[in-house]
Amino acid sequence: MPEPAPAPRVAVLVHNDAANDSRVLKESASLRAAGMDVRIIAVERRLKGHAAGITQLPGGIALERVPEFALERIAPQLTRLTRRGGDASAAEPPSAGAPSPSAPTRPRGLAARASARARRVGTAVAGDLGRRAYRTIELGTYWWRSARAARDFAPDVVHANDTNTLVPAFAVQLLARREGRRVRIVFDSHELWRHRNVGERRLLAPLLEAVIEHVAVPRADAVITVSPSIADWLQRTYDLRSRPLLVRNVPAAGPLPERTAGVLRQRAGLSEGDLVIAYGGRLTTARGIEETIAALPHLPARVHFVLLGYGEADYERSILTSARTAGVADRVHLVGAVAPAEVSAALADGDVAVVHVQPVCLSYRFALPNKLFESIRAGLPIAAADLPDMRAVVEELGVGEVFEGSDPAELAAALQRILAAPEAYRQRAREAAPGLTWETEATGLLEAYRLVLAGENA
Numbered sequence: 193m194p195e196p197a198p199a200p201r202v203a204v205l206v207h208n209d210a211a212n213d214s215r216v217l218k219e220s221a222s223l224r225a226a227g228m229d230v231r232i233i234a235v236e237r238r239l240k241g242h243a244a245g246i247t248q249l250p251g252g253i254a255l256e257r258v259p260e261f262a263l264e265r266i267a268p269q270l271t272r273l274t275r276r277g278g279d280a281s282a283a284e285p286p287s288a289g290a291p292s293p294s295a296p297t298r299p300r301g302l303a304a305r306a307s308a309r310a311r312r313v314g315t316a317v318a319g320d321l322g323r324r325a326y327r328t329i330e331l332g333t334y335w336w337r338s339a340r341a342a343r344d345f346a347p348d349v350v351h352a353n354d355t356n357t358l359v360p361a362f363a364v365q366l367l368a369r370r371e372g373r374r375v376r377i378v379f380d381s382h383e384l385w386r387h388r389n390v391g392e393r394r395l396l397a398p399l400l401e402a403v404i405e406h407v408a409v410p411r412a413d414a415v416i417t418v419s420p421s422i423a424d425w426l427q428r429t430y431d432l433r434s435r436p437l438l439v440r441n442v443p444a445a446g447p448l449p450e451r452t453a454g455v456l457r458q459r460a461g462l463s464e465g466d467l468v469i470a471y472g473g474r475l476t477t478a479r480g481i482e483e484t485i486a487a488l489p490h491l492p493a494r495v496h497f498v499l500l501g502y503g504e505a506d507y508e509r510s511i512l513t514s515a516r517t518a519g520v521a522d523r524v525h526l527v528g529a530v531a532p533a534e535v536s537a538a539l540a541d542g543d544v545a546v547v548h549v550q551p552v553c554l555s556y557r558f559a560l561p562n563k564l565f566e567s568i569r570a571g572l573p574i575a576a577a578d579l580p581d582m583r584a585v586v587e588e589l590g591v592g593e594v595f596e597g598s599d600p601a602e603l604a605a606a607l608q609r610i611l612a613a614p615e616a617y618r619q620r621a622r623e624a625a626p627g628l629t630w631e632t633e634a635t636g637l638l639e640a641y642r643l644v645l646a647g648e649n650a
Contacts (some may be wrong), residue, residue, distance in 0.1 A: 199229045200645055203347035203364070205338055205357035207331070209242040210234035210255060212502075214532035214562060215382060215418075215441045216353055220253050222634040223351075223641065231345050233338050236260045258337035261330040331356060339363040349376045349413075349644060355385035355401055358408040376644045379412040381436070384422050387554035389478050406430065413649055414640045419581045421558035433649070439637050441562040443536050443569045445629040448622060451571070454541025456498040459527035467495045467611055470542030470572060472535050473563040475503025475526070478556060480548020480577065481511060483603060488520040490604035495523070495611070500538055502529040535563075539570040544592075544610045548577045548603065560585065569625045573610045573617030575603065589624045592617050 202223050206216050210232050217232075224230045236244040236257040244259040339360035342350060346368075352361035361377050368375040386401050409415060409426065415436040417423050423436040456468050469484060484497055497520075499511070508526055515524035530538045539545065545567035551557035560581040567574055574592030576582045583594050595606035610617060643649070 199227055200349065200641075201229045201345060201347040202231070202349045202351055202641075203342040203345050204230060204232045204351045204353065205342065205361055206232065206234050206353040207334055207338075207356045208234060209237040209240060209257060211240070211242055212529075212532055213353075215380075217249075217532065218441075218444060218630050218634070219351070219380070219439075219637065220249075221251055222630070222637060224251050224253050226638050226641070228641075230254070231256055231347075233258065233341050233345075235334050235338070238262070256341055258334065258341050261326075261333035335360045335363070339367075343367050346373070347375060349378055349641070351378045351380060352412075353380045354382050355405055358404050362408055362411075376413040377408075377411070378414045378416065378640070378644060379409060380439075381415065381417040381422060381426060382441075383418070384425060384553075384555035384558055389553045389556055413644045416637065416640065419558050419560035420584075421581050422555075425554075425558065437636050437640050439633050440560060440565065442565040442628045442630055442633055443562075444533065445626075445631045448625055449537035449540040449570055451540050453537040454570075455530070455538045456500065456527060457541050459500075460496065460498045460525035462496055462498075462525075465494065467492075468542040468544075469495065469497045469607065470539050470545045470567065470570075471497065471499040471501065471563075472539050472545070472566055473501050473561065475499060475501045475507055475511065477507070478550040478552045480546055480550060482514050483548055483550075483598065483600060484546050485511070485514050485518050485520060485524055486600035487604040487607065488523055489518055490601050491607060493523070495607075496525060497523060498525045498527055498542065500527055500529065500535070536566045536569040539567060539572060542567075542570065542572050543614060544575055544607055545570070545572040546575050546603075546607075547582060548575070549579060549582070550577070550598075551579060565628050568621045568628060571618050571622050571625070573614045573621065575606045575610060589620060590617070591621045591624060 202220075204216060204220050204223075206213060210216055220230045220232055231254040232249075234255065234257045236242055236259055238260070242257060244257050246254055246256045249255050338357070342360065342364045347364070350361040350364050352358050358379065361379075365375040365377060386398065386405060409430045410432060415426060415432065416439045417426060417436045418439065418441055420438060423438055426432065427435045456470055457463070457466070460468075462468065471479075471481065471484070473479065475481065481499065488495065488497060511524065511526065512521065515521045545563070547561065547564045547567065549556050549559045549561060557579055558581060559579060564574065564576070564582060564585065568589070568591055574586050576586045576592055576594050578594050578596045586592050586594055593606045593610055595602050
Protein backbone atom coordinates (compact mmCIF):
# COMPACT_ATOMS: atom_id res chain seq x y z
CA MET A 193 0.00 0.00 0.00
CA PRO A 194 1.52 3.37 -0.98
CA GLU A 195 2.24 5.79 1.81
CA PRO A 196 -0.19 8.70 2.10
CA ALA A 197 0.99 12.00 0.69
CA PRO A 198 2.46 14.33 3.30
CA ALA A 199 0.25 17.16 4.49
CA PRO A 200 0.75 20.40 2.56
CA ARG A 201 2.93 22.82 4.50
CA VAL A 202 1.82 26.44 4.91
CA ALA A 203 4.08 29.17 6.31
CA VAL A 204 1.95 32.08 7.53
CA LEU A 205 4.02 35.28 7.64
CA VAL A 206 2.89 38.21 9.79
CA HIS A 207 4.88 41.20 11.03
CA ASN A 208 3.50 41.26 14.56
CA ASP A 209 3.61 38.91 17.54
CA ALA A 210 0.39 37.12 16.38
CA ALA A 211 -0.96 37.04 19.94
CA ASN A 212 -4.08 39.09 19.17
CA ASP A 213 -4.28 38.92 15.39
CA SER A 214 -7.68 37.26 15.13
CA ARG A 215 -7.60 36.95 11.34
CA VAL A 216 -4.22 35.21 11.28
CA LEU A 217 -5.24 32.86 14.07
CA LYS A 218 -8.60 31.97 12.49
CA GLU A 219 -7.12 31.42 9.03
CA SER A 220 -4.39 29.24 10.47
CA ALA A 221 -6.92 27.19 12.44
CA SER A 222 -9.05 26.66 9.32
CA LEU A 223 -6.08 25.53 7.26
CA ARG A 224 -4.95 23.20 10.01
CA ALA A 225 -8.45 21.73 10.37
CA ALA A 226 -8.39 21.07 6.61
CA GLY A 227 -5.34 18.84 7.09
CA MET A 228 -2.47 21.22 6.41
CA ASP A 229 0.72 21.57 8.45
CA VAL A 230 0.66 25.24 9.51
CA ARG A 231 3.42 27.34 11.00
CA ILE A 232 2.85 31.02 11.84
CA ILE A 233 6.10 32.95 11.53
CA ALA A 234 5.77 36.16 13.55
CA VAL A 235 8.19 38.42 15.41
CA GLU A 236 9.04 38.56 19.09
CA ARG A 237 7.87 41.48 21.20
CA ARG A 238 9.77 41.14 24.43
CA LEU A 239 8.22 44.20 26.06
CA LYS A 240 4.82 42.54 25.64
CA GLY A 241 6.06 39.24 27.02
CA HIS A 242 6.25 37.43 23.68
CA ALA A 243 9.77 36.06 23.41
CA ALA A 244 11.45 34.46 20.41
CA GLY A 245 11.05 30.72 19.96
CA ILE A 246 8.57 28.09 18.85
CA THR A 247 5.39 27.33 20.78
CA GLN A 248 2.44 25.07 20.03
CA LEU A 249 -1.00 26.64 19.79
CA PRO A 250 -4.24 24.69 20.30
CA GLY A 251 -5.11 22.49 17.36
CA GLY A 252 -1.53 21.65 16.45
CA ILE A 253 -0.45 24.98 14.96
CA ALA A 254 3.17 25.96 15.46
CA LEU A 255 3.92 29.62 16.24
CA GLU A 256 7.50 30.68 15.63
CA ARG A 257 8.52 34.16 16.69
CA VAL A 258 11.82 35.24 15.17
CA PRO A 259 14.08 37.54 17.25
CA GLU A 260 13.27 41.21 16.86
CA PHE A 261 15.91 43.82 16.13
CA ALA A 262 16.86 45.38 19.45
CA LEU A 263 19.06 48.47 19.36
CA GLU A 264 19.70 48.35 23.08
CA ARG A 265 21.59 45.07 22.61
CA ILE A 266 24.02 46.79 20.25
CA ALA A 267 24.21 50.45 21.32
CA PRO A 268 22.14 51.28 24.41
CA GLN A 269 23.19 54.92 24.29
CA LEU A 270 21.41 55.37 20.94
CA THR A 271 18.00 54.10 22.01
CA ARG A 272 17.01 57.48 23.44
CA LEU A 273 17.09 59.01 19.96
CA THR A 274 14.32 56.63 18.80
CA ARG A 275 11.91 57.81 21.48
CA ARG A 276 9.06 60.13 20.75
CA GLY A 277 10.32 63.67 20.60
CA GLY A 278 13.92 62.65 20.18
CA ASP A 279 14.95 64.27 23.46
CA ALA A 280 18.04 62.34 24.39
CA SER A 281 18.34 64.20 27.66
CA ALA A 282 14.84 63.26 28.84
CA ALA A 283 15.99 60.05 30.47
CA GLU A 284 19.09 61.52 32.10
CA PRO A 285 18.85 62.39 35.80
CA PRO A 286 20.03 65.90 36.67
CA SER A 287 23.59 66.05 37.85
CA ALA A 288 24.47 67.39 41.28
CA GLY A 289 24.10 71.14 41.41
CA ALA A 290 22.21 71.33 38.11
CA PRO A 291 19.26 73.69 37.87
CA SER A 292 15.90 72.14 38.73
CA PRO A 293 13.70 71.24 35.74
CA SER A 294 10.96 73.30 37.37
CA ALA A 295 13.11 76.42 37.22
CA PRO A 296 14.91 76.39 33.87
CA THR A 297 17.45 79.03 33.09
CA ARG A 298 16.84 81.23 30.06
CA PRO A 299 19.63 81.81 27.57
CA ARG A 300 20.70 85.42 27.53
CA GLY A 301 21.08 87.31 24.31
CA LEU A 302 19.83 86.72 20.79
CA ALA A 303 22.76 84.50 19.81
CA ALA A 304 22.31 82.29 22.85
CA ARG A 305 18.58 81.88 22.19
CA ALA A 306 19.22 81.08 18.53
CA SER A 307 21.85 78.54 19.54
CA ALA A 308 19.46 76.88 22.01
CA ARG A 309 16.73 76.73 19.40
CA ALA A 310 19.12 75.23 16.85
CA ARG A 311 20.10 72.54 19.35
CA ARG A 312 16.44 71.69 20.00
CA VAL A 313 15.66 71.50 16.30
CA GLY A 314 18.78 69.42 15.69
CA THR A 315 17.86 67.03 18.48
CA ALA A 316 14.30 66.68 17.12
CA VAL A 317 15.57 66.04 13.59
CA ALA A 318 18.10 63.50 14.85
CA GLY A 319 15.40 61.78 16.84
CA ASP A 320 13.06 61.63 13.85
CA LEU A 321 15.79 60.25 11.60
CA GLY A 322 16.74 57.78 14.31
CA ARG A 323 13.17 56.50 14.62
CA ARG A 324 12.82 56.14 10.86
CA ALA A 325 16.14 54.32 10.59
CA TYR A 326 15.20 52.06 13.49
CA ARG A 327 11.90 51.06 11.88
CA THR A 328 13.61 50.41 8.56
CA ILE A 329 16.28 48.21 10.13
CA GLU A 330 13.67 46.45 12.27
CA LEU A 331 11.56 45.57 9.23
CA GLY A 332 14.60 44.47 7.23
CA THR A 333 15.68 42.26 10.12
CA TYR A 334 12.23 40.64 10.18
CA TRP A 335 12.39 40.08 6.42
CA TRP A 336 15.71 38.28 6.71
CA ARG A 337 14.86 36.20 9.75
CA SER A 338 11.33 35.28 8.66
CA ALA A 339 12.53 34.25 5.20
CA ARG A 340 15.19 32.05 6.80
CA ALA A 341 12.66 30.50 9.19
CA ALA A 342 10.17 29.87 6.39
CA ARG A 343 12.85 28.36 4.14
CA ASP A 344 13.83 25.96 6.93
CA PHE A 345 10.18 24.93 7.27
CA ALA A 346 10.12 24.09 3.52
CA PRO A 347 6.54 25.17 2.84
CA ASP A 348 4.39 24.39 -0.16
CA VAL A 349 2.54 27.71 0.29
CA VAL A 350 3.55 30.99 1.89
CA HIS A 351 0.59 33.00 3.17
CA ALA A 352 1.76 36.63 3.18
CA ASN A 353 -0.30 38.85 5.48
CA ASP A 354 -0.09 42.43 4.18
CA THR A 355 2.49 44.08 1.99
CA ASN A 356 5.23 44.11 4.63
CA THR A 357 5.58 40.31 4.30
CA LEU A 358 5.68 40.07 0.50
CA VAL A 359 9.47 40.45 0.25
CA PRO A 360 10.29 37.45 2.50
CA ALA A 361 7.48 35.44 0.89
CA PHE A 362 8.94 35.84 -2.60
CA ALA A 363 12.46 35.33 -1.25
CA VAL A 364 11.34 31.92 0.02
CA GLN A 365 9.82 31.16 -3.37
CA LEU A 366 13.05 32.12 -5.16
CA LEU A 367 15.22 30.04 -2.82
CA ALA A 368 12.92 27.05 -3.26
CA ARG A 369 13.07 27.38 -7.05
CA ARG A 370 16.85 27.15 -6.90
CA GLU A 371 16.43 23.90 -4.97
CA GLY A 372 14.01 22.53 -7.55
CA ARG A 373 10.88 23.00 -5.42
CA ARG A 374 7.71 24.97 -6.18
CA VAL A 375 6.33 27.34 -3.54
CA ARG A 376 2.99 29.09 -4.05
CA ILE A 377 2.14 32.55 -2.70
CA VAL A 378 -1.19 33.63 -1.19
CA PHE A 379 -1.37 37.38 -0.57
CA ASP A 380 -3.80 38.44 2.17
CA SER A 381 -4.46 42.20 2.16
CA HIS A 382 -5.84 43.03 5.62
CA GLU A 383 -6.11 46.67 4.57
CA LEU A 384 -5.18 48.92 1.68
CA TRP A 385 -1.54 49.03 2.69
CA ARG A 386 -0.33 51.86 0.48
CA HIS A 387 -3.15 54.09 1.74
CA ARG A 388 -3.23 53.19 5.42
CA ASN A 389 -3.32 55.54 8.41
CA VAL A 390 0.38 56.16 9.01
CA GLY A 391 0.09 59.54 10.72
CA GLU A 392 3.38 61.04 9.60
CA ARG A 393 5.08 62.28 6.47
CA ARG A 394 6.94 59.48 4.70
CA LEU A 395 9.39 60.03 1.87
CA LEU A 396 10.84 56.85 0.36
CA ALA A 397 8.61 54.22 2.00
CA PRO A 398 5.51 54.88 -0.18
CA LEU A 399 7.59 54.48 -3.33
CA LEU A 400 9.12 51.22 -2.07
CA GLU A 401 5.70 49.86 -1.08
CA ALA A 402 4.28 50.74 -4.50
CA VAL A 403 7.15 48.95 -6.25
CA ILE A 404 6.76 45.87 -4.04
CA GLU A 405 3.02 45.64 -4.71
CA HIS A 406 3.28 46.29 -8.46
CA VAL A 407 5.87 43.53 -8.76
CA ALA A 408 4.47 41.01 -6.28
CA VAL A 409 0.66 41.24 -6.23
CA PRO A 410 0.09 40.23 -9.89
CA ARG A 411 2.47 37.30 -9.39
CA ALA A 412 0.67 35.88 -6.36
CA ASP A 413 -1.17 32.61 -6.93
CA ALA A 414 -4.15 33.91 -4.97
CA VAL A 415 -5.14 37.31 -3.57
CA ILE A 416 -7.66 37.65 -0.76
CA THR A 417 -8.88 40.67 1.16
CA VAL A 418 -11.39 41.97 3.69
CA SER A 419 -13.81 44.32 1.90
CA PRO A 420 -15.43 44.64 -1.54
CA SER A 421 -13.97 48.10 -2.16
CA ILE A 422 -10.41 46.96 -1.42
CA ALA A 423 -10.93 43.96 -3.72
CA ASP A 424 -12.04 46.29 -6.51
CA TRP A 425 -9.10 48.66 -5.93
CA LEU A 426 -6.55 45.84 -6.03
CA GLN A 427 -7.98 44.36 -9.20
CA ARG A 428 -8.13 47.74 -10.94
CA THR A 429 -4.72 48.99 -9.78
CA TYR A 430 -2.76 45.82 -10.56
CA ASP A 431 -4.82 44.68 -13.55
CA LEU A 432 -5.57 41.32 -11.96
CA ARG A 433 -7.27 38.72 -14.13
CA SER A 434 -9.83 37.97 -11.45
CA ARG A 435 -11.23 39.92 -8.52
CA PRO A 436 -9.51 39.13 -5.21
CA LEU A 437 -11.43 36.72 -3.02
CA LEU A 438 -13.47 38.40 -0.30
CA VAL A 439 -12.87 36.82 3.12
CA ARG A 440 -14.37 39.12 5.73
CA ASN A 441 -12.98 39.09 9.25
CA VAL A 442 -16.09 37.81 11.03
CA PRO A 443 -16.32 35.96 14.37
CA ALA A 444 -16.18 32.19 14.72
CA ALA A 445 -19.42 30.22 15.04
CA GLY A 446 -20.84 29.27 18.39
CA PRO A 447 -23.77 30.00 20.69
CA LEU A 448 -24.83 33.64 20.52
CA PRO A 449 -23.76 35.43 23.70
CA GLU A 450 -26.42 36.32 26.23
CA ARG A 451 -26.56 39.82 27.63
CA THR A 452 -25.43 38.47 30.99
CA ALA A 453 -22.09 37.42 29.42
CA GLY A 454 -21.07 41.04 28.90
CA VAL A 455 -18.35 42.60 31.04
CA LEU A 456 -18.69 46.28 30.20
CA ARG A 457 -20.91 47.30 33.11
CA GLN A 458 -19.04 45.31 35.70
CA ARG A 459 -15.65 46.63 34.60
CA ALA A 460 -16.90 50.21 34.37
CA GLY A 461 -18.84 50.05 37.64
CA LEU A 462 -22.20 50.83 36.00
CA SER A 463 -25.72 49.74 36.88
CA GLU A 464 -28.55 48.39 34.73
CA GLY A 465 -30.08 51.85 34.80
CA ASP A 466 -27.13 53.27 32.87
CA LEU A 467 -26.96 53.17 29.08
CA VAL A 468 -23.73 51.95 27.47
CA ILE A 469 -22.21 53.00 24.16
CA ALA A 470 -19.81 50.14 23.44
CA TYR A 471 -16.50 50.36 21.61
CA GLY A 472 -14.50 47.21 20.91
CA GLY A 473 -11.11 47.15 19.26
CA ARG A 474 -7.76 48.84 19.16
CA LEU A 475 -7.63 52.25 20.81
CA THR A 476 -6.05 54.54 18.24
CA THR A 477 -6.67 57.65 16.19
CA ALA A 478 -9.32 58.05 13.47
CA ARG A 479 -11.57 55.36 14.99
CA GLY A 480 -14.25 57.81 16.14
CA ILE A 481 -13.27 57.79 19.80
CA GLU A 482 -12.84 61.55 20.13
CA GLU A 483 -16.03 62.15 18.13
CA THR A 484 -18.03 59.86 20.41
CA ILE A 485 -16.69 61.67 23.47
CA ALA A 486 -17.70 64.97 21.87
CA ALA A 487 -21.22 63.58 21.34
CA LEU A 488 -21.71 62.65 25.01
CA PRO A 489 -22.64 66.19 26.20
CA HIS A 490 -25.55 66.05 23.73
CA LEU A 491 -26.87 62.86 25.38
CA PRO A 492 -28.51 62.23 28.78
CA ALA A 493 -26.16 61.96 31.75
CA ARG A 494 -26.89 58.25 32.20
CA VAL A 495 -25.33 57.46 28.81
CA HIS A 496 -21.75 56.21 29.22
CA PHE A 497 -18.99 55.40 26.72
CA VAL A 498 -17.17 52.15 27.56
CA LEU A 499 -14.08 51.22 25.55
CA LEU A 500 -12.98 47.58 25.44
CA GLY A 501 -9.53 47.29 23.88
CA TYR A 502 -5.90 48.21 24.11
CA GLY A 503 -3.72 51.05 22.86
CA GLU A 504 -0.55 52.97 23.49
CA ALA A 505 -0.33 54.53 26.95
CA ASP A 506 0.02 58.05 25.52
CA TYR A 507 -3.14 57.66 23.46
CA GLU A 508 -5.12 56.23 26.37
CA ARG A 509 -4.12 59.29 28.40
CA SER A 510 -5.25 61.54 25.57
CA ILE A 511 -8.68 59.85 25.64
CA LEU A 512 -9.07 60.73 29.29
CA THR A 513 -7.87 64.26 28.62
CA SER A 514 -10.51 64.66 25.89
CA ALA A 515 -13.16 63.41 28.30
CA ARG A 516 -12.14 65.95 30.95
CA THR A 517 -12.11 68.75 28.39
CA ALA A 518 -15.63 67.81 27.27
CA GLY A 519 -16.82 67.67 30.89
CA VAL A 520 -17.68 63.95 30.72
CA ALA A 521 -14.73 62.39 32.55
CA ASP A 522 -17.10 60.37 34.75
CA ARG A 523 -18.85 58.94 31.67
CA VAL A 524 -15.84 57.61 29.73
CA HIS A 525 -14.38 54.28 30.85
CA LEU A 526 -11.31 52.39 29.62
CA VAL A 527 -11.90 48.80 30.75
CA GLY A 528 -9.00 46.90 29.20
CA ALA A 529 -9.02 44.12 26.63
CA VAL A 530 -10.12 40.50 26.37
CA ALA A 531 -8.89 37.65 24.17
CA PRO A 532 -9.94 37.98 20.49
CA ALA A 533 -12.36 35.06 20.75
CA GLU A 534 -14.12 36.68 23.73
CA VAL A 535 -14.85 40.11 22.26
CA SER A 536 -18.45 39.50 21.15
CA ALA A 537 -19.45 38.04 24.51
CA ALA A 538 -17.70 40.85 26.39
CA LEU A 539 -19.67 43.48 24.44
CA ALA A 540 -23.05 41.82 24.96
CA ASP A 541 -24.27 44.00 27.85
CA GLY A 542 -23.88 47.21 25.85
CA ASP A 543 -26.87 49.14 24.51
CA VAL A 544 -25.42 50.37 21.21
CA ALA A 545 -22.10 50.00 19.40
CA VAL A 546 -20.33 52.85 17.64
CA VAL A 547 -18.37 51.91 14.50
CA HIS A 548 -17.10 55.32 13.51
CA VAL A 549 -13.99 54.88 11.38
CA GLN A 550 -12.83 58.26 10.10
CA PRO A 551 -12.01 58.27 6.35
CA VAL A 552 -8.63 59.92 6.90
CA CYS A 553 -7.10 57.57 4.33
CA LEU A 554 -8.43 55.38 1.55
CA SER A 555 -7.89 52.23 3.60
CA TYR A 556 -10.20 53.57 6.31
CA ARG A 557 -12.79 54.70 3.75
CA PHE A 558 -12.91 51.14 2.43
CA ALA A 559 -12.87 49.57 5.90
CA LEU A 560 -15.10 46.70 6.92
CA PRO A 561 -13.73 46.20 10.44
CA ASN A 562 -14.17 43.10 12.53
CA LYS A 563 -15.63 45.24 15.34
CA LEU A 564 -18.73 45.71 13.16
CA PHE A 565 -19.34 41.96 12.95
CA GLU A 566 -18.38 41.34 16.58
CA SER A 567 -20.94 43.95 17.66
CA ILE A 568 -23.63 42.36 15.49
CA ARG A 569 -22.83 38.97 17.01
CA ALA A 570 -23.13 40.55 20.47
CA GLY A 571 -26.69 41.56 19.55
CA LEU A 572 -25.97 45.28 19.62
CA PRO A 573 -27.61 47.92 17.44
CA ILE A 574 -25.01 49.71 15.31
CA ALA A 575 -24.35 53.42 14.86
CA ALA A 576 -22.08 53.37 11.81
CA ALA A 577 -20.18 56.03 9.90
CA ASP A 578 -21.23 56.62 6.32
CA LEU A 579 -18.58 54.57 4.55
CA PRO A 580 -19.54 52.49 1.50
CA ASP A 581 -18.83 48.95 2.71
CA MET A 582 -20.12 49.54 6.25
CA ARG A 583 -23.28 51.26 4.98
CA ALA A 584 -23.97 48.29 2.71
CA VAL A 585 -23.79 45.78 5.58
CA VAL A 586 -25.78 47.87 8.10
CA GLU A 587 -28.54 48.73 5.65
CA GLU A 588 -28.77 45.27 4.09
CA LEU A 589 -29.13 43.63 7.51
CA GLY A 590 -31.16 46.45 9.07
CA VAL A 591 -29.10 46.36 12.25
CA GLY A 592 -28.66 50.06 12.94
CA GLU A 593 -28.37 53.64 11.76
CA VAL A 594 -25.85 55.20 9.40
CA PHE A 595 -25.04 58.81 10.24
CA GLU A 596 -23.56 61.31 7.83
CA GLY A 597 -21.13 64.11 8.53
CA SER A 598 -18.74 64.61 11.41
CA ASP A 599 -20.74 66.93 13.66
CA PRO A 600 -20.98 65.40 17.19
CA ALA A 601 -24.63 66.44 17.29
CA GLU A 602 -25.35 64.22 14.27
CA LEU A 603 -23.75 61.22 15.94
CA ALA A 604 -25.63 62.01 19.16
CA ALA A 605 -28.91 62.17 17.24
CA ALA A 606 -28.29 58.74 15.68
CA LEU A 607 -27.44 57.29 19.08
CA GLN A 608 -30.54 58.85 20.61
CA ARG A 609 -32.79 57.35 17.93
CA ILE A 610 -31.31 53.90 18.51
CA LEU A 611 -31.47 54.12 22.31
CA ALA A 612 -35.10 55.22 22.14
CA ALA A 613 -36.16 52.05 20.27
CA PRO A 614 -33.35 49.46 20.19
CA GLU A 615 -35.28 46.17 20.17
CA ALA A 616 -35.95 45.90 16.43
CA TYR A 617 -32.25 46.45 15.72
CA ARG A 618 -31.28 43.93 18.39
CA GLN A 619 -33.62 41.32 16.95
CA ARG A 620 -32.27 41.76 13.42
CA ALA A 621 -28.69 41.56 14.72
CA ARG A 622 -29.42 38.25 16.40
CA GLU A 623 -31.11 36.96 13.24
CA ALA A 624 -28.13 37.96 11.08
CA ALA A 625 -25.38 36.70 13.38
CA PRO A 626 -25.69 32.94 12.66
CA GLY A 627 -24.95 33.60 8.98
CA LEU A 628 -21.97 35.83 9.70
CA THR A 629 -19.48 33.24 10.86
CA TRP A 630 -15.85 32.57 10.11
CA GLU A 631 -16.65 29.00 9.15
CA THR A 632 -18.86 30.30 6.31
CA GLU A 633 -16.22 32.81 5.16
CA ALA A 634 -13.48 30.16 5.33
CA THR A 635 -15.10 28.00 2.66
CA GLY A 636 -13.83 30.42 0.02
CA LEU A 637 -10.38 30.45 1.60
CA LEU A 638 -10.16 26.65 1.54
CA GLU A 639 -11.35 26.48 -2.06
CA ALA A 640 -8.65 29.01 -3.02
CA TYR A 641 -6.05 26.81 -1.31
CA ARG A 642 -7.35 23.74 -3.12
CA LEU A 643 -6.81 25.49 -6.45
CA VAL A 644 -3.40 26.85 -5.46
CA LEU A 645 -2.14 23.47 -4.29
CA ALA A 646 -3.42 21.93 -7.53
CA GLY A 647 -1.26 24.38 -9.45
CA GLU A 648 -4.08 26.68 -10.52
CA ASN A 649 -4.49 30.37 -9.81
CA ALA A 650 -7.39 31.08 -7.49
